[in-house]
Amino acid sequence: MSEPPSTRPGALSNDPRAEPRPGKRGFFERLVEFVSPGPDSKAELLETLADAEHRELIEPESRVMLEGVLRMADMTAGDVMVAAPRMDLLDIDAPYDELLGVVIDTAHSRFPVFEGGRDNIVGILMAKDLLKRQRSPELSLRTLIRPAVFVPESKRLNELLRDFRSNRNHLAIVIDEFGNTAGLITIEDVLEEIVGEIEDEFDEQERENGIYTLADGTHRVAGDVAIAAVNEAFTTRLPDEEFDTIGGLVAHELGQVPRRGEALELGGLRFTVMLTRGGAVRWFRVARVPKPEPAEGGDVD
Numbered sequence: 001m002s003e004p005p006s007t008r009p010g011a012l013s014n015d016p017r018a019e020p021r022p023g024k025r026g027f028f029e030r031l032v033e034f035v036s037p038g039p040d041s042k043a044e045l046l047e048t049l050a051d052a053e054h055r056e057l058i059e060p061e062s063r064v065m066l067e068g069v070l071r072m073a074d075m076t077a078g079d080v081m082v083a084a085p086r087m088d089l090l091d092i093d094a095p096y097d098e099l100l101g102v103v104i105d106t107a108h109s110r111f112p113v114f115e116g117g118r119d120n121i122v123g124i125l126m127a128k129d130l131l132k133r134q135r136s137p138e139l140s141l142r143t144l145i146r147p148a149v150f151v152p153e154s155k156r157l158n159e160l161l162r163d164f165r166s167n168r169n170h171l172a173i174v175i176d177e178f179g180n181t182a183g184l185i186t187i188e189d190v191l192e193e194i195v196g197e198i199e200d201e202f203d204e205q206e207r208e209n210g211i212y213t214l215a216d217g218t219h220r221v222a223g224d225v226a227i228a229a230v231n232e233a234f235t236t237r238l239p240d241e242e243f244d245t246i247g248g249l250v251a252h253e254l255g256q257v258p259r260r261g262e263a264l265e266l267g268g269l270r271f272t273v274m275l276t277r278g279g280a281v282r283w284f285r286v287a288r289v290p291k292p293e294p295a296e297g298g299d300v301d
Contacts, residue, residue, distance in 0.1 A: 069194055072190070076154050076157065077155040077157065077174045078153030079157075081184060086260070087181075088106045088111060089118055090103075090113045091113075093115070105214070110124055110125070112124060119180055121148050121173050123145030123148050125141070129144045148173050150175050151173070152175060160172070170186055170188075171185070219233075219285070220286075223247030223281035224245050224247060224280075225247075227244065238266065247281040257276075259276065260276055268288060270288070
């Protein structure tokens with residue numbers, strides 16, 4: 001006769017209805033949770049991540065990415081898009097040389113294409129596809145453009161990233177509540193909210209001093225470039241007693257945190273905000289302010 005299963009504490013049981021007895025690890029985990037309960041809000045979670053980095057439990061880069069994921073869940077396409085006035089577009093009726101010039105000057109890989117007016121986006125053109133017209137000039141631009149993806153300003157970034165991955169599109173046109181073009185957003189814009197600024201091959205030229213000459217003769221200048229470096233590059237005399245970086249000086253002169261598209265003339269230079277990140281300017285477009293031409297003739301005494 002077989003013996004009945006033991007019911008003494010700690011004995012194993014084959015009865016699936018029997019509740020598993022927590023081991024030492026389970027008891028320890030519950031004790032830690034009782035003494036130091038987990039975060040109950042996003043703010044507490046961010047504090048927990050900061051503490052974990054301070055205690056060297058996670059790397060600083062990991063903390064930045066985790067915080068980026070948390071922030072991204074609350075952000076929309078309208079928060080990070082390139083506003084419509086600053087979009088680099090191609091006119092479907094423009095001659096080939098003009099289109100090629102825009103592609104070379106801006107160095108983008110994808111371009112929205114409009115017909116009639118800038119608000120009428122009819123598709124997306126890959127820069128590499130435009131080169132096909134060099135070999136076959138008879139090709140119509142309409143045969144090269146691809147369908148455009150349109151998303152509302154309220155589209156959350158985490159949803160947009162999922163869409164980008166599933167449909168393999170890297171650019172979307174953002175529209176406002178009235179159906180008008182509000183701007184554009186790329187997969188790089190979304191990813192940068194998680195991992196920070198993504199440098200491309202053109203950024204290699206900017207790493208030494210953060211100042212890069214553009215094809216139209218203007219310059220792209222990083223917000224954290226030293227004022228002394230700007231003075232040296234442009235032979236200007238911007239004050240550097242109170243502020244170290246050009247971004248700090250421009251923000252002070254504006255009296256507020258600079259926003260994308262804002263411009264300021266300072267020391268004979270015009271600074272236009274190209275990109276902001278975390279409340280600071282990442283890139284300026286800098287151009288010299290044309291000197292007023294002397295009036296012809298003059299008063300005769």
